[in-house]
Amino acid sequence: DAGITQSPRHKVTETGTPVTLRCHQTENHRYMYWYRQDPGHGLRLIHYSYGVKDTDKGEVSDGYSVSRSKTEDFLLTLESATSSQTSVYFCAINPGQGAQETQYFGPGTRLLVL
Amino acid sequence: SQKIEQNSEALNIQEGKTATLTCNYTNYSPAYLQWYRQDPGRGPVFLLLIRENEKEKRKERLKVTFDTTLKQSLFHITASQPADSATYLCALEKDSSYKLIFGSGTRLLVRP
Numbered sequence: 001d002a003g004i005t006q007s008p009r010h011k012v013t014e015t016g017t018p019v020t021l022r023c024h025q026t027e028n029h030r031y032m033y034w035y036r037q038d039p040g041h042g043l044r045l046i047h048y049s050y051g052v053k054d055t056d057k058g059e060v061s062d063g064y065s066v067s068r069s070k071t072e073d074f075l076l077t078l079e080s081a082t083s084s085q086t087s088v089y090f091c092a093i094n095p096g097q098g099a100q101e102t103q104y105f106g107p108g109t110r111l112l113v114l
Numbered sequence: 115s116q117k118i119e120q121n122s123e124a125l126n127i128q129e130g131k132t133a134t135l136t137c138n139y140t141n142y143s144p145a146y147l148q149w150y151r152q153d154p155g156r157g158p159v160f161l162l163l164i165r166e167n168e169k170e171k172r173k174e175r176l177k178v179t180f181d182t183t184l185k186q187s188l189f190h191i192t193a194s195q196p197a198d199s200a201t202y203l204c205a206l207e208k209d210s211s212y213k214l215i216f217g218s219g220t221r222l223l224v225r226p
Contacts, residue, residue, distance in 0.1 A: 104160070
């Protein structure tokens with residue numbers, strides 16, 4: 001998985017609780033992304049980062065926040081989890097230089113909000 | 115609005131045949147298009163990238179075409195094998211920003 005780990009890999013939580021998912025990379029890539037994947041919707045971009053402390057919203061960012069204080073770590077926080085945020089979350093990285101547009105994905109985190 | 119469509123129905127073919135998957139898009143003018151493979155319970159894995167000025171790209175048994183007039187990409191797997199069974203996703207570059215928009219994927223089943 002191209003030097004990307006996600007933690008936790010599985011989580012069950014209750015509605016209204018905060019949840020933080022972690023993405024860690026060892027590739028020193030500039031760009032990092034958080035997606036969610038749901039049946040019938042494919043992968044949808046939540047937030048992405050183009051450098052330390054540089055982040056921007058994706059198409060489904062409501063209810064989510066992110067932080068990147070180090071190149072290797074990108075955190076996704078659900079401020080107050082809702083059942084609609086039950087999903088599989090994928091982190092991806094991209095070197096962001098030259099003609100390397102390929103994204104490399106982590107193994108995913110399966111989140112269930114009860 | 116921008117939209118990417120892949121056949122949501124699974125493609126079921128016999129081993130040894132050629133599998134052809136389709137990706138159509140609207141309201142885009144992407145500089146490139148990518149195909150990824152995803153196995154159950156795992157993250158997508160990059161397969162091929164084709165640019166707007168390329169008509170065709172090959173890698174081993176894989177071939178991708180990109181028709182910017184039709185706004186369509188075709189993904190072919192020749193001499194298919196049961197190990198090729200997976201979901202295949204197409205993705206388009208968005209806004210020249212290293213962001214991708216993904217289709218919902220097509221599941222391929224290759225029968226022995």
